[in-house]
Each structure stands twice: as structure tokens, then as C-alpha cells.
Amino acid sequence: DTGVSQNPRHKITKRGQNVTFRCDPISEHNRLYWYRQTLGQGPEFLTYFQNEAQLEKSRLLSDRFSAERPKGSFSTLEIQRTEQGDSAMYLCASSFNHPSGGAYETQYFGPGTRLLVL
Amino acid sequence: QKEVEQNSGPLSVPEGAIASLNCTYSDRGSQSFFWYRQYSGKSPELIMSIYSNGDKEDGRFTAQLNKASQYVSLLIRDSQPSDSATYLCAVNSSKTSYDKVIFGPGTSLSVIP
Numbered sequence: 168d169t170g171v172s173q174n175p176r177h178k179i180t181k182r183g184q185n186v187t188f189r190c191d192p193i194s195e196h197n198r199l200y201w202y203r204q205t206l207g208q209g210p211e212f213l214t215y216f217q218n219e220a221q222l223e224k225s226r227l228l229s230d231r232f233s234a235e236r237p238k239g240s241f242s243t244l245e246i247q248r249t250e251q252g253d254s255a256m257y258l259c260a261s262s263f264n265h266p267s268g269g270a271y272e273t274q275y276f277g278p279g280t281r282l283l284v285l
Numbered sequence: 286q287k288e289v290e291q292n293s294g295p296l297s298v299p300e301g302a303i304a305s306l307n308c309t310y311s312d313r314g315s316q317s318f319f320w321y322r323q324y325s326g327k328s329p330e331l332i333m334s335i336y337s338n339g340d341k342e343d344g345r346f347t348a349q350l351n352k353a354s355q356y357v358s359l360l361i362r363d364s365q366p367s368d369s370a371t372y373l374c375a376v377n378s379s380k381t382s383y384d385k386v387i388f389g390p391g392t393s394l395s396v397i398p
Contacts, residue, residue, distance in 0.1 A: 209388035
């Protein structure tokens with residue numbers, strides 16, 4: 168397994184356009200996370216999945232953002248009607264959540280998708 | 286109070302010195318603690334995880350955890366210029382139905398040759 172992969176690596180779009188990013192997690196991992204990171208800040212939680220179920224979505228996330236993980240494998244993050252403030256690095260991470268609880272999971276990150284909204 | 290706090294830095298140390306990075310967290314129920322290293326323009330990579338009070342050593346890196354003080358630190362011995370990066374502290378959250386990890390803002394470390 169080559170780790171977490173994300174596509175595209177870079178995306179430039181015009182304000183108002185929709186964009187979609189894809190994340191392929193490590194194959195045996197059941198949890199998948201999406202984060203947004205801007206310069207000088209730590210990764211900001213957006214949402215996460217356990218298998219195909221979306222367990223939590225940040226209240227900071229507007230309705231323009233949606234994520235799916237239809238078969239519990241890869242995930243997509245869509246941003247509709249992009250705004251300049253959406254420009255950031257979008258990071259995906261995956262982990263294995265042990266059935267006994269989530270206290271010991273370690274997240275492994277993909278290379279990220281850098282979005283620039285003009 | 287922010288959930289995970291770190292000094293933003295930059296922290297500058299001479300090559301060969303010990304770099305000390307600190308992190309405090311607000312959730313007393315947290316059980317898992319992680320240190321990630323992030324080079325400029327790259328994604329975070331895991332350095333160490335720690336779950337019990339005390340020290341955990343891995344090569345030049347030592348993580349220290351004190352749950353009573355809600356404090357976790359990372360020591361880097363014999364610092365090298367290649368250690369220059371941003372170090373992110375991450376802590377699991379027990380406040381939601383499902384655990385998730387909260388990241389601090391990161392501390393920028395510069396190792397001067």
C-alpha cells in the first residue's frame with residue numbers, strides 16, 4: 168500500500184465555480200478525515216467518516232461543502248460556488264479505529280490538494 | 286480557551302542543541318497525544334504518539350506527557366537543520382460521541398547551522 172493519495176494535487180478555479188477533490192485512504196483504514204489548512208495554522212477539522220457513515224461535520228463548514236464516502240473506501244469533497252476565502256490546502260487523513268474505542272488511532276495524511284480561487 | 290495550544294514561534298536553536306516544544310490541552314478526558322512534523326508546503330507526518338504519563342523516547346525524539354497538568358512536550362536532541370519545520374501537537378477529543386483529533390496551530394522550529 169502506498170499510503171493516502173489525493174487528487175488533484177493543485178486546483179485553480181474562478182470564484183463561483185464548483186470543485187471536487189478525491190481522497191483514497193490506506194486500504195485497511197475505516198476512518199477518513201478531511202481538514203483545511205491555511206498558512207500558519209494547524210489543520211482545521213471539516214468532517215470525518217467511519218466506513219461510509221459521516222459521523223461529524225464541523226459547524227464552521229457552510230452548506231456549500233459536502234463530502235461523501237459511498238462505499239466506505241474513497242471519499243470526495245465538493246465545494247460549490249467557491250469563494251476566495253476557500254483558498255487553502257485541503258488535507259485528507261485516514262486511520263484505523265479499533266472496535267474497542269478510538270483512543271489509540273493514529274492518522275496518516277495524504278499530500279493534500281492546494282486550492283486557489285481567483 | 287482553545288482546545289490545543291502551542292507557542293507559534295519561531296523557535297530558533299543552534300545545530301546540536303536540544304529543541305523543546307510545548308503543548309497544552311483543555312480536554313481532561315483526552316487519552317491520545319500525537320506530534321506531527323510538517324515541512325513547508327507538505328502534509329503533516331507523524332513523529333510520535335504517547336498515551337501514558339511519563340516519557341517516551343524514539344531516537345533523537347522524546348515525548349513527555351503530564352495528564353494532571355494537561356501538558357505534552359517534544360524534545361529533539363542533537364537538533365539538525367533538517368529538523369527545521371513546523372511541529373503540530375494533536376490531541377484526541379472525548380467531547381463528541383465519536384473520538385476525533387484536534388490539532389494545535391503548530392510551532393515553527395528553525396535549527397541554525
